[in-house]
Amino acid sequence: MRFWVALAGRDAEVEFRREGDALVLEMEGRTLAADFRRLPDGEVYSLLIDGRSHEVRVSPAGSGLEITIHGATLPVEVRHPLERLLQATPQAAGRGAGETIVAPMPGLVVAVRVRPGEKVAAGQPVAIVEAMKMQNELSARQGGVVSEVLVAEGAPVTVGQPLVRLEGSP
Amino acid sequence: MSRLRRILIANRGEIAVRIIRTLRELDLTSIAVFSEPDRVALHVLMADEAYPIGPGPPGESYLNRDRMIETAVRVKADAIHPGYGFFAENADFARACRDAGIEFIGPRPETIATLGDKLAARAAARDAGVPLVPGSDGPVARLDAARDVARQIGFPLMLKAAAGGGGKGMRLVRDASELETAWTLTRGEARAAFGDDQVYIERAIERPRHVEAQIVGDALDQVACLGERECSVQRRHQKLLEETPSDALDPAGRARLAEAACHVARKVRYLGAGTVEFLLDPAGDFYFLEVNTRLQVEHPVTEMVTGLDLVAEQLRVAEGASLSFGETPPEPRGWSMEARIVAEDPLARFMPSAGRIERLRLPEGPGVRNDEGIYRGYDVPVFYDSLLAKLIVWAEDREAARRRLLRALNEYVLEGVHNNLAFQRWLVSHPEFAAAHLSTRFVEEHFEPGSIEPRGEAIEVAVLAAALHAGEERLRVALPESNGGERSAWKWGDRRRRAGRIAR
Numbered sequence: 001m002r003f004w005v006a007l008a009g010r011d012a013e014v015e016f017r018r019e020g021d022a023l024v025l026e027m028e029g030r031t032l033a034a035d036f037r038r039l040p041d042g043e044v045y046s047l048l049i050d051g052r053s054h055e056v057r058v059s060p061a062g063s064g065l066e067i068t069i070h071g072a073t074l075p076v077e078v079r080h081p082l083e084r085l086l087q088a089t090p091q092a093a094g095r096g097a098g099e100t101i102v103a104p105m106p107g108l109v110v111a112v113r114v115r116p117g118e119k120v121a122a123g124q125p126v127a128i129v130e131a132m133k134m135q136n137e138l139s140a141r142q143g144g145v146v147s148e149v150l151v152a153e154g155a156p157v158t159v160g161q162p163l164v165r166l167e168g169s170p
Numbered sequence: 171m172s173r174l175r176r177i178l179i180a181n182r183g184e185i186a187v188r189i190i191r192t193l194r195e196l197d198l199t200s201i202a203v204f205s206e207p208d209r210v211a212l213h214v215l216m217a218d219e220a221y222p223i224g225p226g227p228p229g230e231s232y233l234n235r236d237r238m239i240e241t242a243v244r245v246k247a248d249a250i251h252p253g254y255g256f257f258a259e260n261a262d263f264a265r266a267c268r269d270a271g272i273e274f275i276g277p278r279p280e281t282i283a284t285l286g287d288k289l290a291a292r293a294a295a296r297d298a299g300v301p302l303v304p305g306s307d308g309p310v311a312r313l314d315a316a317r318d319v320a321r322q323i324g325f326p327l328m329l330k331a332a333a334g335g336g337g338k339g340m341r342l343v344r345d346a347s348e349l350e351t352a353w354t355l356t357r358g359e360a361r362a363a364f365g366d367d368q369v370y371i372e373r374a375i376e377r378p379r380h381v382e383a384q385i386v387g388d389a390l391d392q393v394a395c396l397g398e399r400e401c402s403v404q405r406r407h408q409k410l411l412e413e414t415p416s417d418a419l420d421p422a423g424r425a426r427l428a429e430a431a432c433h434v435a436r437k438v439r440y441l442g443a444g445t446v447e448f449l450l451d452p453a454g455d456f457y458f459l460e461v462n463t464r465l466q467v468e469h470p471v472t473e474m475v476t477g478l479d480l481v482a483e484q485l486r487v488a489e490g491a492s493l494s495f496g497e498t499p500p501e502p503r504g505w506s507m508e509a510r511i512v513a514e515d516p517l518a519r520f521m522p523s524a525g526r527i528e529r530l531r532l533p534e535g536p537g538v539r540n541d542e543g544i545y546r547g548y549d550v551p552v553f554y555d556s557l558l559a560k561l562i563v564w565a566e567d568r569e570a571a572r573r574r575l576l577r578a579l580n581e582y583v584l585e586g587v588h589n590n591l592a593f594q595r596w597l598v599s600h601p602e603f604a605a606a607h608l609s610t611r612f613v614e615e616h617f618e619p620g621s622i623e624p625r626g627e628a629i630e631v632a633v634l635a636a637a638l639h640a641g642e643e644r645l646r647v648a649l650p651e652s653n654g655g656e657r658s659a660w661k662w663g664d665r666r667r668r669a670g671r672i673a674r
Contacts (some may be wrong), residue, residue, distance in 0.1 A: 001637075001641045002641075003637040003640050003641070005480070005633045005636045007629070007632060007636065007639050008623070008629055008632075010623070010629060010633070010634050014633060014634060014637035016637065016638065016641065019301060023638075025634055025637075025638075027630075027633065034638070036638050036642070036644070041529060041546075042528075043528075044529065045635060045638070045639070047631060047634065047635055047638070049631060049634060053626075054631045054635075055583070056526070056527065056631060056632065056635040057585055057641040058635055058636065059528070062487060065636055065639070067632040067635055067636055068585050069624060069628050069632050070595075070624060070628055071515075071582075071583075071584070071585075071589070071591040071592045071595070071622040072591065072592050072622070072628070073585075073588070073622065074624065074629075074632055076632065076633075076636045078636050078637065078639075078640045104518060104521045105521050105522055105524065105552070106524060106552045107522075107525060107552065110358065110362070111358075121174065128355075130362065130525075131521075131522045131552060135355060135358065135359055135362075136519075136521060136522075137355075144425075163443075163491065
């Protein structure tokens with residue numbers, strides 16, 4: 001079987017096959033001996049790669065997967081290898097397209113610092129959300145012009161809930 | 171036969187669990203209280219008895235004074251242990267306990283009131299002859315007055331809530347341009363957290379170390395210092411890692427610090443366990459900061475080197491007995507460190523994270539202690555402090571303790587909520603930490619998110635695991651119908667459910 005895996009700014013094609021009892025992996029021209037066991041507690045695998053022992057958790061997250069290794073969690077996409085060839089040059093997305101500031105955690109909106117129509121610089125604070133007794137200042141990443149303020153001060157918000165939308169500066 | 175047999179714990183999380191452990195050892199009855207989302211929290215499962223105290227928001231449950239006292243009376247509690255946070259430093263609550271005929275396990279209400287008012291505490295320290303950080307003599311009422319004070323004492327300075335403590339409600343202001351925002355945020359936090367928005371100003375000492383002295387006093391007015399703790403590694407004034415002894419003190423400095431702490435304690439006839447906090451400047455001079463009239467989060471490191479149980483000492487003195495060790499505290503032995511394990515994401519500016527503990531495997535082995543408030547499958551609620559657990563180690567000297575802590579952190583498995591384990595591993599293996607070159611600006615000066623991002627082998631293993639998992643789960647990877655730039659349309663095929671998987 002062959003997959004194209006992308007994570008943390010890196011992507012690789014991985015091919016694996018069974019040779020008797022052994023699992024053989026090929027990645028970037030290297031051949032690795034592997035052993036792969038699911039632990040009784042669910043989504044966790046013990047992975048031995050050329051003898052080195054790793055504990056890895058793989059869990060579904062949105063439309064993709066999340067890998068947890070040594071306490072760090074990384075989003076990952078697994079795709080058909082042909083897709084790599086089909087993928088044209090990356091689209092000129094991002095710039096000028098605007099941005100949405102979302103609540104990074106569930107909490108309470110204690111302040112909204114901007115109004116519709118206001119120009120916001122990159123890094124400028126737009127709202128404060130309080131969670132777990134801490135007030136967290138949320139800032140615009142790219143900046144732009146406020147097109148919508150979607151929450152009122154005092155409103156409870158859930159994780160990922162849009163708070164403020166900005167239109168990109170031309 | 172002890173007078174206090176039924177102890178209600180007006181708290182939750184790891185500290186409630188820690189208190190229950192001592193009550194069990196002393197054969198006393200532990201009574202938990204819980205908010206609605208805490209019905210199956212660890213402290214409820216472990217306590218002998220447990221009673222509901224209201225909805226999730228702290229103001230309606232753990233900070234609902236009338237309901238707390240009413241519950242304690244109804245269930246015939248002899249005493250209330252407040253833990254830290256919530257009512258721990260609330261003089262009105264301590265008074266209400268006394269009025270209801272229930273022993274409050276902590277200092278006298280008058281002492282809490284004096285020391286909880288940071289300005290009155292400064293005055294007490296000044297009277298005790300202990301050096302103070304220069305600052306405003308009283309609360310600063312308005313922003314323009316704050317500007318005046320700032321002009322007198324200079325930047326950088328600290329804005330502090332008069333009712334604050336434990337790192338809440340204080341902010342560093344580097345220059346005049348930051349003053350207005352910091353002023354508003356500090357007052358807002360103070361009002362939200364303490365119901366009191368009085369703020370005062372202190373000069374900020376550049377690159378200080380935070381060193382605090384553990385004090386205990388009994389009803390016979392005997393006071394002892396049980397050594398110091400260094401808590402310099404902080405982020406936004408929240409301690410992250412603590413140790414004892416402090417590498418910054420030589421025996422003479424240590425003796426002076428202990429003496430200053432005892433002076434303050436005697437001045438206020440301190441009863442119970444408390445902490446006198448100091449800032450230590452690079453020249454080795456120390457300044458009084460504040461007194462915390464409670465059991466500290468980091469008290470276990472003191473327990474590790476002294477062999478004492480501070481909760482047991484609190485219970486003894488609350489009954490009117492003397493301290494367990496008589497007049498001379500035990501000589502501390504070895505070195506202890508504590509890493510706070512919090513549900514905060516170091517890669518997202520330490521944003522708090524709530525959710526289910528999907529996996530938990532605590533480190534064990536020689537010299538390791540875990541104080542935790544979580545278990546596998548437990549849902550971390552959004553309402554409370556982000557502290558999940560504390561990992562405490564003991565060893566003969568600092569380097570051995572550091573290696574043991576790193577070993578234990580590497581052994582620690584905690585998944586499901588974002589947490590700071592990777593951060594703690596980075597910290598404990600940092601050469602400057604190993605060299606004990608510490609200050610409260612350590613994190614600011616040395617930490618970048620890139621420091622803890624997985625790289626090299628971990629990334630490679632993650633790639634392989636993802637592919638193997640896709641094969642294992644018979645993930646059907648289809649080509650997108652058109653090359654329209656949308657996410658590819660792969661789907662789970664034949665995703666087998668297994669026993670042991672936690673339902674989402």
